[in-house]
Amino acid sequence: MSNVHTINGTLESAALGRTLSHEHLTNGMGGMERVPGLYDEAEAVDANVEALKRARAAGIDSVIDLTPLDLGRQVSLFQKVAARHDEHGVNVVCATGVYRWVPSYFFRVDPDEIARYFISEIDDGIEGTDVHAGIIKLAWDVEYHLDEGFMTPRSQLENTARAAARAAKASGVPISCHTRAVDELGTPLLDIFEDEGLDLRAVTIGHSNDTNDLDYLKGLAARGATVGLDRFFVQAPEEELARRGGVALAMAQAGYAEQTSLGHDATPYGCWGGRTPVNPDCWLGVPAVEVNWLRDTGASDADIDALQTGSVRATFEAAAAMKR
Numbered sequence: 001m002s003n004v005h006t007i008n009g010t011l012e013s014a015a016l017g018r019t020l021s022h023e024h025l026t027n028g029m030g031g032m033e034r035v036p037g038l039y040d041e042a043e044a045v046d047a048n049v050e051a052l053k054r055a056r057a058a059g060i061d062s063v064i065d066l067t068p069l070d071l072g073r074q075v076s077l078f079q080k081v082a083a084r085h086d087e088h089g090v091n092v093v094c095a096t097g098v099y100r101w102v103p104s105y106f107f108r109v110d111p112d113e114i115a116r117y118f119i120s121e122i123d124d125g126i127e128g129t130d131v132h133a134g135i136i137k138l139a140w141d142v143e144y145h146l147d148e149g150f151m152t153p154r155s156q157l158e159n160t161a162r163a164a165a166r167a168a169k170a171s172g173v174p175i176s177c178h179t180r181a182v183d184e185l186g187t188p189l190l191d192i193f194e195d196e197g198l199d200l201r202a203v204t205i206g207h208s209n210d211t212n213d214l215d216y217l218k219g220l221a222a223r224g225a226t227v228g229l230d231r232f233f234v235q236a237p238e239e240e241l242a243r244r245g246g247v248a249l250a251m252a253q254a255g256y257a258e259q260t261s262l263g264h265d266a267t268p269y270g271c272w273g274g275r276t277p278v279n280p281d282c283w284l285g286v287p288a289v290e291v292n293w294l295r296d297t298g299a300s301d302a303d304i305d306a307l308q309t310g311s312v313r314a315t316f317e318a319a320a321a322m323k324r
C-alpha cells in the first residue's frame with residue numbers, strides 16, 4: 001500500500017479501485033485559456049463533472065489525467081472539479097511532466113534541473129496551489145526520429161526522460177508515457193529508465209493498443225513495465241473495437257493482466273486541434289463496452305479486475321517503494 005496524490009488530497013493506493021489509466025480533463029496547448037473563444041472554464045467544469053458522474057455510474061472509481069502544462073493543463077479546473085467531488089465521486093490523479101513538443105525551456109537545462117521542476121509539482125504543489133501532481137507524463141512520438149538541427153528533438157526527449165526517471169525515484173511516483181507503438185518507442189524509453197536505475201514496474205508504456213505486435217507488447221511486460229491499452233473510442237467501427245479489445249484479451253491470456261491497463265485517451269472538453277465537441281460520454285467505452293466484450297470473449301473476472309484495478313495500483317506501489 002502507498003499514498004497517491006489526487007486533486008482532493010492523498011488516497012491509499014488500495015482505494016484507487018477501477019481506474020482509467022490515461023485521460024484528459026481538458027487538452028490543447030499551454031496558454032489555450034488566453035486565446036479568445038478557445039477555452040471556457042465554466043463549460044469545462046460542467047462537462048467534466050457530468051463525464052465523471054457518468055463514469056462513476058458505470059463503475060469507474062478513479063481517472064488519471066495525463067495533461068502536463070504544455071498540453072493545456074488547467075490547475076484551476078482541477079480545483080473546481082475537486083470542489084464538486086461529492087457530486088461526481090471520482091478520484092482524479094493529475095500529472096507533471098511534458099508533452100511531445102518539448103518546450104524551449106527544456107532545451108539547454110540538464111536533467112537534474114528539469115527533475116527539480118517535476119519534483120516541485122509533486123512535492124510542493126502545482127503553480128502555488130495545494131494540488132499535487134501524482135504521476136509524471138512523457139510523450140514520445142514521430143519527433144523521436146528528428147535527430148538533427150537546432151531543436152534536436154530526440155536529444156531533448158531523452159533529456160526529459162532522464163529527468164522523469166530521477167523525479168520518479170526522488171518523489172516515489174510512477175511515469176506514464178504516450179508512445180508511438182508502431183515504432184516500438186517503449187523500448188528506447190525503458191532502456192533510458194533502466195540506465196537511470198528506475199524500477200520498470202513503475203512505468204506505463206501507453207497507447208500500446210495502436211499496434212497488434214504482441215511480441216513487442218509482451219517484451220515490454222517481460223521487462224516489468226505495464227502496457228497501457230489506453231485508446232478506445234466507442235465511435236470506432238465494431239471491428240476496430242474488437243481489435244483493441246483483442247489486444248487486452250491476448251495480454252491477459254499471456255498472463256500479463258496485472259501489467260495491462262485500460263483507458264480512452266479522451267476528454268469531455270478539449271481544444272486539441274481546435275475546440276472539439278463536448279462529450280460527457282467519453283469515458284464510458286471501457287466500462288460499458290470493452291469490459292463486456294472481454295467477458296463475452298473469455299476473460300475471467302480476475303483478469304478484468306487486474307486490467308481495471310490491480311495493474312494501475314501496482315505502478316503506484318512500485319514507484320513509492322523506490323522512495324523508501
Ligand SMILES: [Zn+2]
Pocket residue numbers: 022023024066178265266
Ligand atoms: Zn493522451
